[in-house]
Amino acid sequence: MVAKAAEAPRCAALVGPYLSGKTTLLESLLFATGATNRKGTAKEGNMVGDSSAEARARQMGVELNCASSEYLGERWTFLDCPGSVELAQEAQNALVAADVAVVVCEPEISRALTLAPLLKFLDDRKIPHMLFVNKMDNSSYRVREVLEALQAVSSRPLVLRQVPIREGDAVSGYVDLVSERAYRYKPGQPSDLIKMPDDAAEREKEARTGMLEALADFDDTLLEQLLEDTIPTPQEVYAQLTKDLAGDLIVPVFLGAAERDHGVRRLLKALRHEVPGPAATAKRLGIAPAAGDTVATIIKTYHQPHTGKLSLARVWAGTLQDGMSLGGHRVGSVNRMTGHELAKLGSAGLGDVVALGRMEQTATGQLLTASGKPAGTVDMPEKLPAVFSLAITAINRSDEVKLSAALTKLVEEDPSLSIEHNQETHELVLWGQGEIHLQITIDRLRLKYSLPVKSHRPTVGYKETIRHGVRQHARHKRQSGGHGQFGDVHVDIKPQPRGLGFEFQNEVVGGSIPRNFIPSVEEGVREYLVRGPLGFPVVDVAVALFDGQYHAVDSSDMAFKTAGRMAMSEGMPKCGPVLLEPIFHVQISIPNEFTARAHGLISGRRGQILGFDAKAGWPGWDEVSAHIPQSELHDLIIELRSLTLGVGTFAWRFDHLQELIGRLADKVVEQRQAALAAG
Ligand SMILES: Nc1nc2c(ncn2[C@@H]2O[C@H](COP(=O)(O)OP(=O)(O)OP(=O)(O)O)[C@@H](O)[C@H]2O)c(=O)[nH]1
Ligand SMILES: [Mg+2]
Secondary structure: OOOOOOOOOEEEEEEOOOOOOHHHHHHHHHHHOOOOOOOOOOOOOOOOOOOOHHHHHHOOOOOOEEEEEEEOOEEEEEEEOOOOHHHHHHHHHHHHHOOEEEEEEOOOHHHHHHHHHHHHHHHHOOOOEEEEEOOHHHOOOOHHHHHHHHHOOOOOOEEEOEEEEEEOOEEEEEEEOOOOEEEEEEOOEEEEEEOOOHHHHHHHHHHHHHHHHHHHOOOHHHHHHHHOOOOOOHHHHHHHHHHHHHOOOOEEEEEOEHHHOEOHHHHHHHHHHHOOOHHHHHHHHOOOOOOOOOEEEEEEEEEEOOOEEEEEEEEEEOOEEOOOEEOOEEOOEEEEEEOOEEEEOOEEOOOOEEEEEOOOOOOOOOEEEOOOOOOOOOOOOOOOOOOEEEEEEEOOHHHHHHHHHHHHHHHHHOOOOEEEEOOOOOOEEEEEOOHHHHHHHHHHHHHHHOOOEEEEOOOOOOEEEEOOOEEEEEEEEEOOOOOOEEEEEEEEEEEOOOOOOOEEEEOOOOOOOOHHHHHHHHHHHHHHHOOOOOOOOEOOEEEEEEEEEOOOOOOOHHHHHHHHHHHHHHHHHHHOEEEEEEEEEEEEEEEHHHHHHHHHHHHOOOOEEEEEEEOOOOOOEEEEEEEEEHHHOOOHHHHHHHHOOOOOEEEEEEEEEEEEOOHHHHHHHHHHHHHHHHO
């Protein structure tokens, strides 16, 4: 074979479902390429990835781990992404900058569906990707069955590249379907070439034919060769595989066990020979650098206690250097990142993934150039809509200002997190992708920023209104020393149709109250409405001021405001106050095998199903729309995920307020009264 010219540094994102073995695979890749000389394990908590306290405590990936290594003279950056559905934004952002995605999954038929959203994301964006079926050391299924289950969730043909060699129950090696060579795994070392075992030969032939037929669908020459029974050369097959991967026409499938280093060197070889380089990726993304310009995208922002802000960037053109200006801001430093460790590089070029120090003004998703001229736009994944929330309060009151600053940093690191200062409930609410997502955030506040917080379920936005009206008279009169206070009002309080809000009308005739005092009456009325007889903000009420009296000396704005408020607090309890609960429009999205369960979930939460339909662009998925009370939404995502292998999700918006009566309403009012009494 002709020696191949070294490629520019390439980047592979390791993605896939929760706990499929991505971080273990990274550990094995770093070991196999000589970047480390000792392998850590998930159990011991000493892998290069997952080094933060939050990750160790949970034995799961909580953020993007970046590490780089050299394999046969070529530089690779691996972006090990967390697999939890609650941290999907992290993986999506990383995938945009990668030349290839290695989708790590388990040989477990019942969980194949968990790959569906990820594979769809990759295919929608035509990101070249391969599957690495991990944990083959511990599988009770045949590869063919696993492949069938996986094919059901992939819109692109899966092309098996290896068949396993089994000795007893254990997988001891593999046959490569292009070279038709058999290998026996050797822990920590390259596999041994062995003679093709007899019992593998037949499976090999059949699988190889399947592979060639899949490729022939995209190449007429290969199709002719197959029809004429001509055997294509390995070079021809590799060339076709490379072309089809780059175009996201096929998904090659490799087998292995990262924990035992099985299949990891084979995977590395495929990466080396078949993955497109950064120039091709830039072109796919629509990045068009001006001649001589330096162009980079920010794929992740970190705030580290010792190093400050770090912007992880992929270079698409030119050279990045310490101290230069990028996007109008000074690059503090150019570093290589390995887990949480940084090494000063000074400069980086096409394809490199580097951590840029102290670029305070830059944000994840930005495409920056040295010249400041645009180089196209990178279509970053949309911010994932929030589906879970918690209200938080600093345990130490004096921490409140610091808390705001820390949360700003956490949101910069994690775009799927957001903060709301709720004006009505006066709560500070964290919004995110699930309970684990927010607990990780709360851990970070405590561990990274020394800010312990308490969290609780956010208050539901109950309101109240009235059923019927009343005419109410109120007089505020006080005689104390010099100036007295005098205000006298007659108001007509009436319910309004739902959604019309509050209305104030001045119907005073003949000057029984001078004009200039009228706004004060309205002010007093509005002040009252913040908390009605049941304890909640009052809506959909009309108040008409139709009569009153005043005193030439003692009347004042203050006195009329007080009279207005008094009229309301005396009148409103007589108007049949009733609780209103917020009802949300919710659109649940699930694979259609779970549609019946979604219906059950909705009725179990006092919801009303409005209809369901096939989800546009998602073959095999449904969308169920419903009205569900806000008080039932808090943990909806938790139950929905547990019913749907984690893939179900929903979108929501406020729809309307609806009367709530009976035991549920009594309980809500009781709790509110108790909370108000407790201050
Ligand atoms: N039997 C077996 N177990 C493995 C293998 N690779 C990983 N594991 C185990 O799978 C578990 C998860 O491994 P990780 O590497 O942390 O998985 P991950 O995909 O990075 O997890 P997240 O980042 O949290 O999604 C650990 O208990 C590993 O020991 C393998 O090849 N065989
Ligand atoms: Mg991981």
